[in-house]
Amino acid sequence: MAAQPRSNSKKERRQESEKLILSAAEKVFSEAGFGGATMQLIADMAGLPKANLHYYFPTKEALYRQVVENIFQFWLQAADVFDQADGPAEGIGAYIDAKMEISRRHPAGSKVWATEVMHRAPVIQDYLETTLMEWTEGRAAIINRWIAEGRMDPVDPDHLLYMLWATTQHYADFGHQIETLNGGKPLDDAQWEAAKASVKRIILKGIGVVE
Amino acid sequence: MAAQPRSNSKKERRQESEKLILSAAEKVFSEAGFGGATMQLIADMAGLPKANLHYYFPTKEALYRQVVENIFQFWLQAADVFDQADGPAEGIGAYIDAKMEISRRHPAGSKVWATEVMHRAPVIQDYLETTLMEWTEGRAAIINRWIAEGRMDPVDPDHLLYMLWATTQHYADFGHQIETLNGGKPLDDAQWEAAKASVKRIILKGIGVVE
DNA sequence: GTCTATACACTGATAGAC
DNA sequence: GTCTATCAGTGTATAGAC
Numbered sequence: 001m002a003a004q005p006r007s008n009s010k011k012e013r014r015q016e017s018e019k020l021i022l023s024a025a026e027k028v029f030s031e032a033g034f035g036g037a038t039m040q041l042i043a044d045m046a047g048l049p050k051a052n053l054h055y056y057f058p059t060k061e062a063l064y065r066q067v068v069e070n071i072f073q074f075w076l077q078a079a080d081v082f083d084q085a086d087g088p089a090e091g092i093g094a095y096i097d098a099k100m101e102i103s104r105r106h107p108a109g110s111k112v113w114a115t116e117v118m119h120r121a122p123v124i125q126d127y128l129e130t131t132l133m134e135w136t137e138g139r140a141a142i143i144n145r146w147i148a149e150g151r152m153d154p155v156d157p158d159h160l161l162y163m164l165w166a167t168t169q170h171y172a173d174f175g176h177q178i179e180t181l182n183g184g185k186p187l188d189d190a191q192w193e194a195a196k197a198s199v200k201r202i203i204l205k206g207i208g209v210v211e
Numbered sequence: 212m213a214a215q216p217r218s219n220s221k222k223e224r225r226q227e228s229e230k231l232i233l234s235a236a237e238k239v240f241s242e243a244g245f246g247g248a249t250m251q252l253i254a255d256m257a258g259l260p261k262a263n264l265h266y267y268f269p270t271k272e273a274l275y276r277q278v279v280e281n282i283f284q285f286w287l288q289a290a291d292v293f294d295q296a297d298g299p300a301e302g303i304g305a306y307i308d309a310k311m312e313i314s315r316r317h318p319a320g321s322k323v324w325a326t327e328v329m330h331r332a333p334v335i336q337d338y339l340e341t342t343l344m345e346w347t348e349g350r351a352a353i354i355n356r357w358i359a360e361g362r363m364d365p366v367d368p369d370h371l372l373y374m375l376w377a378t379t380q381h382y383a384d385f386g387h388q389i390e391t392l393n394g395g396k397p398l399d400d401a402q403w404e405a406a407k408a409s410v411k412r413i414i415l416k417g418i419g420v421v422e
Numbered sequence: 423g424t425c426t427a428t429a430c431a432c433t434g435a436t437a438g439a440c
Numbered sequence: 441g442t443c444t445a446t447c448a449g450t451g452t453a454t455a456g457a458c
Contacts (some may be wrong), residue, residue, distance in 0.1 A: 010441090031330060035246025039434065049443050111329045111441095118322045119242060126438060128391040140286045153416075159409035162389065165379030167374050176331045177327055178373065181347055182340045198370035205364075206417030221423090249451065267451060398435050 016055050018059050020046050026067050033115055034064055037048035065123045067089060068116050071109040071129055078102055088152040089209045091142070092164070093200050099168035102198045103175075110172035136161060153208035160207065229267050231257050237278050241319035245275055245327055254306060276334045279327050282320040293350060299363040300420045303355070303375070304411050310379035311407045314386075323381035331419055334406055364419035371418065378410050 019148040024046035029035045031064075039060055057063035070156055073084065078098045084089030103110055140157035147154050179186050187195065204210045235257035236326040239248045250271055256267045268274035296302030302305035314321055331338055356364050382389065382398075390397050398406065415421045 013441090024389060033244040033246050033326065033330065035244050035248070036330075037246070038432085039310075040432095050434090051436080052441085058435090060434065086311045098326065098446060114329065114384065117328065117385050118325065119244065121385045121391070124309065125391070128388060129395075132388075133392055139349075155413065156405060156409050157344065158392065158412070159406055162381055162385070162406075163378050163410065163413060165385070166377040167458075170373055170377030173325065174328050174373070174376070180332070181344055194367060195373075197369055198367050199374065202371070202374060202417035203413060204417075205419070206413030206415075208416070211278070224423090250453085252453080255445080261452090263423090263424060266423075269453090271452065 007110060014056075017048075017052070021048070021053055021056055022064070022067055022070065025063050026071075026108050026112060029064060029067060029115075030111040034060075034119075061123065067109075067112060068124050069127070071106075071113050072124065072131070074106070074109065075102070075113075076131070076135065079135070079139075083142070087209075088143070088207065089204060091146075092207075092209070093204060095164060096200050096203065097196060099164065100192070100199065102170060103168055103170075103172035104192055107175050109174035114169065114173045131208050134202045151209065155207050163203065167203070171195060212261035214291075225267070228259075228263070232259070232264055232267055232274070235277055236274050237282075237319050237323060240275060240278060241322040241326075243329075245271075272334065278320075278323060280337050280338070282317075282324050283335065283342070285317070285320065286313070286324075287342070287346065290346070290350075294353070298420075299354070299357045299376065299418065300415060302357075303420070304415060306375060307379060307411050307414065308407060310375065311382060311403070311410065314379055314381075314383035317401055318386050321380050325380065325384045327352060362420065366418050374414065378414070 021042065025037075025042045027077070028042045028045060031037075037060075039053050040052050043053055046053075053063065055067065078094065081094035081098050082091050085094060093206075096164035116122070116124060117128075136158070139161060143152075143155075143160060146152050148156075175186075182191070201210075236248075236253045239253045239256060242248075243252070248271075250261050254283075256266055264274065290306065291325065292305035292309050293302050293403075296305060302388065304380050327333070327335060328339075336408060347369070354363075354366075354368040354371060357363050386397075393402070412421070
């Protein structure tokens with residue numbers, strides 16, 4: 001086994017610092033919003049002087065934009081399960097599972113996205129109009145094909161997609177409310193499984209793919 | 212017909228000004244978040260000098276808190292339809308209708324609430340722990356009674372409530388995203404009816420109260 | 423009660439030593 | 441590349457005239 005190369009090339013060190021900053025930024029933006037977040041808070045969380053942030057990202061907005069773009073790309077990848085399935089029960093079921101898992105593992109990213117959209121998408125409007133629109137149309141086409149094949153009820157594909165996004169992201173965006181109603185404790189493993197099962201059960205039965 | 216009394220008592224003038232400020236504040240907070248909102252922006256939207264805001268509300272946080280409390284009270288009232296119904300089809304259906312109507316007519320309030328919860332409810336945590344928890348437990352009891360009576364599938368009441376909140380509030384909180392995917396135009400009357408029908412259809416069928 | 427002017431704190435961004 | 445010191449701009453809040 002050869003020792004891991006030290007790999008401290010300038011490019012790799014740069015990527016490490018950027019990743020550190022982006023991770024801290026996602027957390028701070030999600031907890032305080034764009035306006036409430038300060039470069040000082042992000043720097044403290046990343047363990048770096050404030051000026052370093054401006055070395056890697058020229059402005060607060062540029063840093064924020066990168067955070068949001070990363071979240072969006074991450075979500076797009078997770079949607080692959082939808083396309084690879086050969087039927088609605090498997091495809092939509094797996095999509096719910098994947099989105100619920102993201103809500104559990106990456107709640108901060110979900111919150112940043114929600115806040116960005118609620119504020120009328122000041123920095124990622126172009127993504128909504130291009131990439132997201134194309135993705136949505138493609139998935140709606142798949143749903144319509146399943147409907148035409150008689151494999152699920154004739155529901156409006158757009159509203160079904162909104163429901164999938166709403167229900168799954170709710171567990172991240174409103175996680176604090178859910179935690180409070182759960183007696184102040186985060187959902188445990190069994191409760192997360194119950195949540196997934198509940199969402200899948202109601203939606204899949206609601207669109208006529210399970211009894 | 213007697214002329215409307217001028218009714219410019221001090222108390223009434225005060226209430227008018229407060230209402231004007233609160234309305235402007237709700238809009239600005241929803242569009243910019245607490246940190247992004249400025250007292251100057253709220254004052255401009257209310258058509259008042261900035262100092263007047265501090266006369267009626269001592270601090271920005273006090274103003275914000277009043278906005279959030281009003282939204283919460285408004286939502287509680289709208290939930291009466293749930294209690295007055297004598298079955299799940301009527302009760303849950305009417306609750307969905309009511310919440311969808313609120314999302315359509317008062318999207319700003321919904322966004323302020325969502326942001327507040329996402330930031331771990333810094334100013335209304337006490338409401339979550341008392342009023343909301345009691346309300347949720349009461350509604351869960353009703354759902355469990357319906358289940359025991361065999362009038363709907365045995366679903367987890369909490370997760371059903373989360374789904375109701377998520378799906379309906381999504382049309383307010385993510386209204387901008389929906390509008391963008393709708394070709395840049397807000398949903399028209401027919402589309403709102405389709406949204407309501409779609410949500411009701413999938414959920415009510417999903418919990419076994421309609422075929 | 424209402425408004426103008428201003429005090430005081432904080433933030434994003436940068437200059438410049440190392 | 442990294443960090444300290446600092447600037448310029450903006451925000452909340454208030455003092456005080458009317």
